[in-house]
Amino acid sequence: MLGMMTSVNLAEKLSTFSEHFKPRTIGQFNGHDLMVVKVKGEFVWHSHQDTDDFFLVLKGRIRIEMRTGAVELGPGELFVVPKGVEHRPVAVEEAHVLLIEPTGTPNTGAAATAAPRVVI
């Protein structure tokens, strides 16, 4: 149940780790993992063939680069990368993001290179 009968404070969850690009699962919803992640620097270019990719910035700023252009996001701004669209998140300074992906989706688009899913 991942403690889902209590509320989840996103900032509190984010305070428990410091690594970048290592999402932590903080809940589940309709077969999806709800995750918080700290990002800084450039992630790898990747795409997900079977799922859209949800980003909501909680703190800081990120840029989601796609081959056709880029989207800039600040706190309280969200963007959904449609499935199959190649992209990479980039952050100059550390940013905190809420991610939603189907449970088990590799964050790099490929199981061999993905960060393990860690529930906190």
Added chain:
Amino acid sequence: MLGMMTSVNLAEKLSTFSEHFKPRTIGQFNGHDLMVVKVKGEFVWHSHQDTDDFFLVLKGRIRIEMRTGAVELGPGELFVVPKGVEHRPVAVEEAHVLLIEPTGTPNTGAAATAAPRVVI
């Protein structure tokens, strides 16, 4: 596409309407509607047999009452009501919330009493 190749500023979307308990769809993700809603007062008791119910508070405070207890949420706090669990959101002062539900889910649990889905 609901403008999904541009970012969505949640506060900006919320500034465009004032009614309570009338969600606005601001994006889509894996067959779900991403919605913002203003809540104040008591919503009706209801449940969704086929879907979990995602709440992330953006501003203010809400209480999600269930028959077995209640969860209090402030800004940056989320809660997922598991499918089938009867609940009602309550807010003493106006609060702003991000909701995620499968596209077409009636917000009251029943089509006859649901608010229409409005895309902004």
